[in-house]
Amino acid sequence: GAGVSQSPSNKVTEKGKDVELRCDPISGHTALYWYRQSLGQGLEFLIYFQGNSAPDKSGLPSDRFSAERTGGSVSTLTIQRTQQEDSAVYLCASSLGPYTDTQYFGPGTRLTVL
Amino acid sequence: KQEVTQIPAALSVPEGENLVLNCSFTDSAIYNLQWFRQDPGKGLTSLLLIQSSQREQTSGRLNASLDKSSGRSTLYIAASQPGDSATYLCAVSNFNKFYFGSGTKLNVKP
Numbered sequence: 001g002a003g004v005s006q007s008p009s010n011k012v013t014e015k016g017k018d019v020e021l022r023c024d025p026i027s028g029h030t031a032l033y034w035y036r037q038s039l040g041q042g043l044e045f046l047i048y049f050q051g052n053s054a055p056d057k058s059g060l061p062s063d064r065f066s067a068e069r070t071g072g073s074v075s076t077l078t079i080q081r082t083q084q085e086d087s088a089v090y091l092c093a094s095s096l097g098p099y100t101d102t103q104y105f106g107p108g109t110r111l112t113v114l
Numbered sequence: 115k116q117e118v119t120q121i122p123a124a125l126s127v128p129e130g131e132n133l134v135l136n137c138s139f140t141d142s143a144i145y146n147l148q149w150f151r152q153d154p155g156k157g158l159t160s161l162l163l164i165q166s167s168q169r170e171q172t173s174g175r176l177n178a179s180l181d182k183s184s185g186r187s188t189l190y191i192a193a194s195q196p197g198d199s200a201t202y203l204c205a206v207s208n209f210n211k212f213y214f215g216s217g218t219k220l221n222v223k224p
Binding site: 087101104 | 148152156157158159160163201205208209211212213214215217218
């Protein structure tokens with residue numbers, strides 16, 4: 001594809017529901033990243049995949065958050081039992097390789113938990 | 115834990131001025147440093163990527179320098195234009211994690 005795509009672009013959910021956010025990286029990019037940007041806050045790193053593996057999951061805010069990547073391509077970020085503090089824009093990025101390559105960002109998913 | 119700080123938080127300049135944005139980080143064991151711009155309601159666009167072994171990178175009117183030992187980077191914008199108005203973010207990577215500063219919001223007045 002031309003760039004990183006994310007779906008949905010907006011998601012409104014009720015407290016306690018589970019949500020799934022999807023990221024389609026640029027074709028051929030082996031590295032994929034998830035970030036969170038809360039209102040008025042900076043970007044918070046959540047998790048990084050090299051291929052289908054995440055070397056370090058300690059950036060995930062709580063055990064309600066999980067992420068997976070399949071086929072070295074699409075990734076999903078799942079938030080279980082959503083809380084109001086989970087409301088944020090969730091950004092995904094991909095790069096050709098890890099560390100040394102430019103990250104290209106998707107437009108984000110705006111999550112609102114009522 | 116790595117801490118990334120950007121100064122100033124906001125900057126307003128008249129068109130045509132040269133300006134410098136600053137980024138500092140606490141842990142010098144980084145793999146690279148990247149500068150991004152973020153336009154309101156939009157995603158991030160990468161501007162420059164400096165590897166840990168490099169001292170600077172240039173793209174058009176932009177020049178970014180890196181002094182790893184002192185934990186500092188600067189982004190120099192020459193002959194600023196209203197279209198440069200955005201929030202500029204720096205980010206460093208180390209040990210499978212990535213850390214962003216809180217950004218400098220730049221307004222270039224016509």
